[in-house]
Amino acid sequence: MKKVGCNLFPGKDNLRNARGSLKRFAVWRNSAMETKGFTKGLKKKLSRETSSYFETGTCSLSATETYALNPTLFEPKTFNWRVDVSSCPFDTYLPLNLKELDTSAQDGIATRYCQKMLAVIVEEYRRRKENIDFQLYLSDDLKFSLLDCEEKFDVIDCSALADEVGLANLIVSASQKLEAHLHALLITESFQWGTVASTVALYLEESLCAPLSMIPTIYGLRVANQVELGRTSFIEIDYPAGFPPITLHWRQAQRFVNVLLNNSPHLKIFVNKLANRCFFNEDERKLREEENCGLKCYTPLTFSSIVANFAEVVKEDVGQQKEIASQFALAQQTLKNWAAGHPVILLMATLPFTPLIDQFLQCQILPGASWLRLVLVPSDHFANYKKQKRKNVKVDFNWAFEIPKSHYVDNFDLHCTKDGNGSFISMQVSFLLPKKHDLEKTHCGIIVDLLTGRTLLIIGDIKDMQQKRYEIPHPSSKHLRHIEAPSKCHVLKVIECQESESHFVINIAIPHNLSTKGKLV
Amino acid sequence: MSFCYSDDVSVPRLNLWFPHPVLCDGISVHHFSKFIEVLVEKALYEPWPSDFEEQSKWNVEELAPFPLIDSTDNSCAISHHTNEGQYDRKAFRQLQDAKIRKSEPSFTAIEDVRRIVLSFFPLVKIGYDYLTILDADNNTVLWHILVHRPFVTSPLGVPMLLITAVDLEMLRKHRNSSLGENQVEKDHQRIFGVHKKVIVRLPMLTEEGVGVFRHFLRTNSIKMHPTKWQKENLPTLDYSPFLATFLSPLYLDNQHSWDMNEFEVLRKEGIHSCLISPDYLASGLLAGRCSGCGVYCAKLNRCTNCTLAYYCTEQCQRNDWKKHRDMCGPVDC
Numbered sequence: 091m092k093k094v095g096c097n098l099f100p101g102k103d104n105l106r107n108a109r110g111s112l113k114r115f116a117v118w119r120n121s122a123m124e125t126k127g128f129t130k131g132l133k134k135k136l137s138r139e140t141s142s143y144f145e146t147g148t149c150s151l152s153a154t155e156t157y158a159l160n161p162t163l164f165e166p167k168t169f170n171w172r173v174d175v176s177s178c179p180f181d182t183y184l185p186l187n188l189k190e191l192d193t194s195a196q197d198g199i200a201t202r203y204c205q206k207m208l209a210v211i212v213e214e215y216r217r218r219k220e221n222i223d224f225q226l227y228l229s230d231d232l233k234f235s236l237l238d239c240e241e242k243f244d245v246i247d248c249s250a251l252a253d254e255v256g257l258a259n260l261i262v263s264a265s266q267k268l269e270a271h272l273h274a275l276l277i278t279e280s281f282q283w284g285t286v287a288s289t290v291a292l293y294l295e296e297s298l299c300a301p302l303s304m305i306p307t308i309y310g311l312r313v314a315n316q317v318e319l320g321r322t323s324f325i326e327i328d329y330p331a332g333f334p335p336i337t338l339h340w341r342q343a344q345r346f347v348n349v350l351l352n353n354s355p356h357l358k359i360f361v362n363k364l365a366n367r368c369f370f371n372e373d374e375r376k377l378r379e380e381e382n383c384g385l386k387c388y389t390p391l392t393f394s395s396i397v398a399n400f401a402e403v404v405k406e407d408v409g410q411q412k413e414i415a416s417q418f419a420l421a422q423q424t425l426k427n428w429a430a431g432h433p434v435i436l437l438m439a440t441l442p443f444t445p446l447i448d449q450f451l452q453c454q455i456l457p458g459a460s461w462l463r464l465v466l467v468p469s470d471h472f473a474n475y476k477k478q479k480r481k482n483v484k485v486d487f488n489w490a491f492e493i494p495k496s497h498y499v500d501n502f503d504l505h506c507t508k509d510g511n512g513s514f515i516s517m518q519v520s521f522l523l524p525k526k527h528d529l530e531k532t533h534c535g536i537i538v539d540l541l542t543g544r545t546l547l548i549i550g551d552i553k554d555m556q557q558k559r560y561e562i563p564h565p566s567s568k569h570l571r572h573i574e575a576p577s578k579c580h581v582l583k584v585i586e587c588q589e590s591e592s593h594f595v596i597n598i599a600i601p602h603n604l605s606t607k608g609k610l611v
Numbered sequence: 612m613s614f615c616y617s618d619d620v621s622v623p624r625l626n627l628w629f630p631h632p633v634l635c636d637g638i639s640v641h642h643f644s645k646f647i648e649v650l651v652e653k654a655l656y657e658p659w660p661s662d663f664e665e666q667s668k669w670n671v672e673e674l675a676p677f678p679l680i681d682s683t684d685n686s687c688a689i690s691h692h693t694n695e696g697q698y699d700r701k702a703f704r705q706l707q708d709a710k711i712r713k714s715e716p717s718f719t720a721i722e723d724v725r726r727i728v729l730s731f732f733p734l735v736k737i738g739y740d741y742l743t744i745l746d747a748d749n750n751t752v753l754w755h756i757l758v759h760r761p762f763v764t765s766p767l768g769v770p771m772l773l774i775t776a777v778d779l780e781m782l783r784k785h786r787n788s789s790l791g792e793n794q795v796e797k798d799h800q801r802i803f804g805v806h807k808k809v810i811v812r813l814p815m816l817t818e819e820g821v822g823v824f825r826h827f828l829r830t831n832s833i834k835m836h837p838t839k840w841q842k843e844n845l846p847t848l849d850y851s852p853f854l855a856t857f858l859s860p861l862y863l864d865n866q867h868s869w870d871m872n873e874f875e876v877l878r879k880e881g882i883h884s885c886l887i888s889p890d891y892l893a894s895g896l897l898a899g900r901c902s903g904c905g906v907y908c909a910k911l912n913r914c915t916n917c918t919l920a921y922y923c924t925e926q927c928q929r930n931d932w933k934k935h936r937d938m939c940g941p942v943d944c
Contacts, residue, residue: 272661284865289721303653306630312659316830318823320721321862323767324692333865341661347628582614582625585646594629594651598614602645 132193136186139200140178147173149180151198183207232263242269250279250335256384257297258364261309261340262395266565268311268342276311276340284333285382290317294338297383299363301591306343307351308360308400314339349596351404354588361397361408368393369418370463370500372488375541386461389500390418394425395565417490420466420497424522429564435527436560438520439535439549443506447517450547454539455504461540464499464521465489469534469551487543497529519549522560612638612651632659656826658833669835671857674763677770689732689762689770692860723820724827725861727813731772732860735760739811741803746821747814752779753821754828755803759838765859772858775802775841776828781852798846798853832856902935903927914939 128136143149163172180186183204191203225243227234232255246268252260260278268274280293287293291302294313298305306312315338351357367388370378378386397408414422428434441447454462467475471493489496502521509515519535535549586597612633614625629651637652679689727744734742735758744754757775765771777799785795815821837845837855845853901911901923911921914928916939922928 287865289864303631303655310630312630314659314662316826318721319827319830319861320725321864322765322769322859324769324860324862336864343630344628346630348625349627349629581622584625584627592653592655594631594633594653596627596649596651597646598625598649599646 128188129193132191132199135195135197135199139197140180143178143180144173144175147171149198149201151201180204232259234263234267242267244269244273245275245277247277248279250281252278252280252297253282253383254387256387256392257294258299258309258396259384259387259392261298261311262392262399263565265309265311265340266399270342272342272344274342277337278340279335279337280383281335282383283336286385289320290315290336290338293383297385299367300360301356303591304356304360304589307346307403307589308396310343310345310399311340312343314341346403349584349587352586352588353404353406353408354590356590357404357408364388364393364396365414369414370540371415372491372543390421390425391501394422394429398429398564415490417496417498420523420527421499421501424524425564427524428522428560431563433525434522434560435525435557436520436522437552438518438556439554440556441517441519441547441549443514443516446547448514450537451506451514451517454546462546463538463540464502464519464549465536465538466497466499466529466533466552467493467536468495468532470532471495472534472536487538489538489543497533525559612649632657656822658826658830662830663833668833669766671763671771671773671835672838674765674771677762677764679762689736692732692770720817720819720823721861723815723817724824727815727820727824728827728858728861730813731758731858732762732770734811735762735772742811742813744813744815744824746818747816748818752812753815754778754824755799757803759840765857767859769859773838774856774858775845776854776856777803778825778852778854781850785852795846795852802844802853827861828854828856831858901927903931 139149159171163174163177164170165172180200186200186203190206191199193199195202246264248260248264257278257280261276264276268276283290283293286296294305294317295301298309300308302313302318317338321334366374367385368390401407424434467489475493490498499521502519505518505520506514507516507518519537521535523529530553532552534551535555536545537547537549538545581601583599584596585599586595588595612627612629614627616622632654634652634654634657637654639650641648641650677689731742740758740760742756742758743752744756745752755777759773759775763771763773782795782799786793815824832854835855835857841855845851845855902920903922903924904927911923912928914920914922914935920928920931920935920939922931
């Protein structure tokens with residue numbers, strides 16, 4: 091094992107400059123630790139301690155002490171432990187409580203404090219574990235709702251996954267595993283929300299494509315924080331990101347009872363906004379390039395899941411009424427069939443592991459997956475395109491425009507198979523199509539970069555792909571929102587209900603034989 | 612909501628449930644021959660019903676006083692949170708668009724409420740403990756507020772001002788619906804009547820701001836246990852217009868809504884950008900509104916007698932004297 095070092099500044103030649111930068115970095119970290127009321131001497135000691143951690147990778151109080159290493163920071167290729175700029179062991183225990191700090195010590199002040207706090211947390215856990223069943227879910231974030239068990243949870247803590255997969259995706263996935271009672275709690279966090287909007291309320295409206303007052307109807311959850319009133323605590327001017335992370339608490343919303351919604355102008359606005367986010371059009375490239383907070387992860391499956399989730403509340407199929415561009419028609423049909431329980435097939439292309447695949451993984455996937463799209467194009471058109479490519483190199487290629495009868499598939503699975511030694515041997519690309527897709531003889535699949543349209547990988551002709559019936563049911567079919575349908579034995583019935591941002595408008599039918607029974611109150 | 616027939620209770624009731632709370636007095640019904648149309652207003656500026664049962668409440672009488680002096684730089688600790696005394700700073704004049712002075716400011720309801728709340732702190736510091744909130748459009752008084760000193764430190768570490776507030780809209784409804792002499796009116800006189808002479812009137816400038824301010828006070832009231840004095844003196848009624856609540860500054864979510872050049876100017880002036888947004892600055896509100904003509908102006912002169920009214924010209928001050936003289940007077944600290 092090589093000596094533990096700080097990988098921020100590799101190379102001994104840079105060490106002197108690195109130390110200067112580290113000092114500044116530690117000072118910046120200290121301001122993030124909210125040490126405003128601390129004396130100068132104390133701040134200096136904390137700065138030295140933080141600087142020492144980033145320089146050596148350890149905050150051990152004794153050179154001879156045995157301690158456990160964090161395996162997630164180990165780099166198998168270099169055999170180094172990576173000290174990451176965004177990760178400091180003191181972060182979890184901020185803000186530091188001045189009353190609890192041993193300010194007389196010369197060093198190790200923050201470490202001793204954190205050790206004390208950790209002991210308290212472990213004691214709390216031991217005290218509660220008899221009554222609380224903790225479970226950790228470590229797989230694909232959005233497949234949480236597909237877990238093959240009927241179990242639901244009173245509390246689901248999603249950490250900051252909303253920044254990775256998009257808040258709407260996360261809410262729809264996680265809410266289906268949340269207990270139905272009104273005290274159940276879903277916790278989401280965000281570190282990047284300020285890149286989307288200037289207020290938390292606006293961040294929610296942008297991410298969920300709906301006004302705050304309609305989120306309970308559409309998503310079945312309400313945000314319990316008073317986001318309309320701004321922050322209740324003070325932000326220091328020197329806060330590094332400019333906006334602090336937020337933690338949102340979501341509760342189950344009361345369901346409609348004896349009411350089914352009709353489509354309304356406000357619902358149409360929501361559906362349009364959501365569709366614009368989920369069906370990425372190349373005309374919007376410039377607008378979407380800088381999007382953060384997982385908004386790039388809104389796909390046709392997001393649209394299908396939200397609309398399906400919402401379908402029990404609304405009389406009409408609101409999703410159907412939105413006209414989608416023709417290149418998405420096949421994807422939309424697939425998801426609609428899947429949601430309705432009609433047969434869909436899974437196609438899988440298996441590619442042997444070649445230097446090209448290796449390069450694709452290294453450049454596109456491992457650094458943090460790029461914005462990718464699977465396009466099914468007519469094989470002969472694609473062959474012509476490849477010939478023309480060298481002569482006429484186009485930037486910002488639009489497949490649907492340049493090659494008609496292209497189909498965009500934004501939801502696909504990439505899986506790498508390893509042998510017993512851990513080496514990659516093949517890569518599988520799989521995706522869903524309707525049972526009768528009629529593309530077998532004509533189309534092939536390619537993976538493109540959404541932002542430029544550039545071809546990254548060719549996965550082969552459809553006729554060469556494995557095909558089998560897809561047995562896994564659509565997530566929304568497993569977890570109904572338990573809406574109580576209007577009772578048929580009621581004499582009085584709601585014949586129409588429309589919702590807007592500020593009102594419900596309800597029409598109640600008066601049976602003719604009851605019109606003499608006095609006034610309806 | 613439940614629907615039934617007034618003359619025939621044997622017809623089963625129709626019970627409706629909605630995902631969003633609605634207002635009891637926000638329902639209007641229109642009868643047609645074959646159906647009725649019911650318009651139901653959502654309770655947008657109210658705590659949710661479950662919020663009332665949920666949380667553990669603060670025992671405000673055990674909270675420590677908020678320090679008046681900041682120990683690190685000996686400045687006024689509260690003014691860090693309230694941005695006091697910035698009205699005539701040269702930097703703001705440079706940042707403001709001259710056209711804004713004569714036009715109607717466009718700012719959000721939350722900005723309106725933030726401004727009102729921040730106004731309380733310097734006024735209470737100099738001795739006022741009875742204030743009113745009024746609707747600037749029609750001068751209707753909305754709230755009477757009695758302040759309970761001293762400033763305390765909230766569990767979130769920010770300055771907190773305990774208050775007793777009476778919602779005058781609700782009081783008027785009680786008055787209109789009661790027979791004979793109204794106990795609520797008597798309670799109001801008992802609690803607020805003695806303070807009639809020393810009044811500060813703070814105008815709400817947006818209609819939506821009126822609702823948001825009410826939401827703010829009601830949300831805060833469910834976070835705390837009333838003080839001993841409040842328990843002894845405030846009537847315990849269903850739908851009481853009296854609130855035992857508190858004020859704390861409403862901070863911005865994101866201080867990076869500022870342009871970096873403006874951010875630096877603010878920083879040099881010592882303004883904390885977590886309290887004002889670019890829109891608020893552009894609105895001219897920070898410059899102050901002339902009490903006479905209502906125009907927003909960077910340079911205002913204040914009434915030397917009470918120091919509470921601001922005027923852009925001497926003529927405005929003369930024109931406003933009839934209204935202002937009732938509240939003008941030296942402040943008794």
